[in-house]
Amino acid sequence: MERMQLLYNEEASEKGVYVVPACGLDSIPADMGVDFTRRTFKGTLNSVEVYQEVVSDTDGYGTGSVMNSGTWESLIYIMTDYSELKKIRTKLFPARLPDLEPKLSYRRLPHRIPMSKGLTGPYPSGEGTVIRRSQRYFYENSHSRPIQVRTYIGTEGYFFYFFAFLGFWVNAILSKFKFTLNMLLKYPKLFSLGFSGSEPLEKNRQMFQIVTMVYGRGWKDKEVDETYGQKEDSWIVAKVTGRDGYEITGICVAASALVLLDGGQRLPKKGGVYTTAAVFTDTDLVQMLQRHELKFDICGQGT
Numbered sequence: 001m002e003r004m005q006l007l008y009n010e011e012a013s014e015k016g017v018y019v020v021p022a023c024g025l026d027s028i029p030a031d032m033g034v035d036f037t038r039r040t041f042k043g044t045l046n047s048v049e050v051y052q053e054v055v056s057d058t059d060g061y062g063t064g065s066v067m068n069s070g071t072w073e074s075l076i077y078i079m080t081d082y083s084e085l086k087k088i089r090t091k092l093f094p095a096r097l098p099d100l101e102p103k104l105s106y107r108r109l110p111h112r113i114p115m116s117k118g119l120t121g122p123y124p125s126g127e128g129t130v131i132r133r134s135q136r137y138f139y140e141n142s143h144s145r146p147i148q149v150r151t152y153i154g155t156e157g158y159f160f161y162f163f164a165f166l167g168f169w170v171n172a173i174l175s176k177f178k179f180t181l182n183m184l185l186k187y188p189k190l191f192s193l194g195f196s197g198s199e200p201l202e203k204n205r206q207m208f209q210i211v212t213m214v215y216g217r218g219w220k221d222k223e224v225d226e227t228y229g230q231k232e233d234s235w236i237v238a239k240v241t242g243r244d245g246y247e248i249t250g251i252c253v254a255a256s257a258l259v260l261l262d263g264g265q266r267l268p269k270k271g272g273v274y275t276t277a278a279v280f281t282d283t284d285l286v287q288m289l290q291r292h293e294l295k296f297d298i299c300g301q302g303t
Helices: 002-015 027-040 069-080 082-092 126-142 158-174 178-186 245-261 276-280 285-290
Strands: 043-056 119-122 148-155 208-220 234-243 295-302
Touching (some): 002 082, 027 126, 027 276, 043 126, 208 245, 234 245
Parallel strands (some): 043 148
Antiparallel strands (some): 234 295
16 A cells, blocks of 8 residues: 555646545544544544454354455465565655654553453554554644554454464464465465355354444643643544445445545545545545444543
């Protein structure tokens, strides 16, 4: 995604073309979820922690695959591309974002998801980079204070958490070598322990609810810039939910395309390679998704 922005943003801008990657899961719930939280919070957010969780209706994950081979390949290639990201980002973002206070620390140990029974841990996800690029866009184009972001992935218990954690790092190591990378791609059923390898059955897909929790902290009723560093005085928790990630992805992509084609929508004035929140923040995309299976809700807020 960042390579596309580096290579084609200027040309897209000149030709009035809007290029918007990541218009499905997980980035629409995460990036638009953060933007929904920011717009709902009456004040200025300093930080958000984004928790992504797959919740099963049963005690297990059913029988057969729960993700298709395309999803598996995406996960593997995310791991292999990290070595290239630093070079791309150095060219794409020569200026650093400001150091903000209070600083949002990274929770490296397992902990509970706010307002959930799920257990969570660090998640070096693609949507984390999407959210941060959105915050950079708002900072550079509307001079708004960027929100600090940390992303986590959740499971329903200690066993599934450590199983997922171990599997992630084993596959991350294997993806660094050409021979084992080819093995990961050729035998997804073996290396995912059956979670991938064939098209998941519809009954399996319908068993899972995709939940994205956004836990924000900031200053109520205050509009502050990046130099402000007083202790936060308020919090807010938002939740984005949908069932069947593949169906939701199709809905998100179709809705995004319709909004881009709608001449009455408030898009950025010029074309370019955008993140979802950057291009859709002033549109009715969230309202459209609310009518089609993806729910955006505020769970609570306080001081």
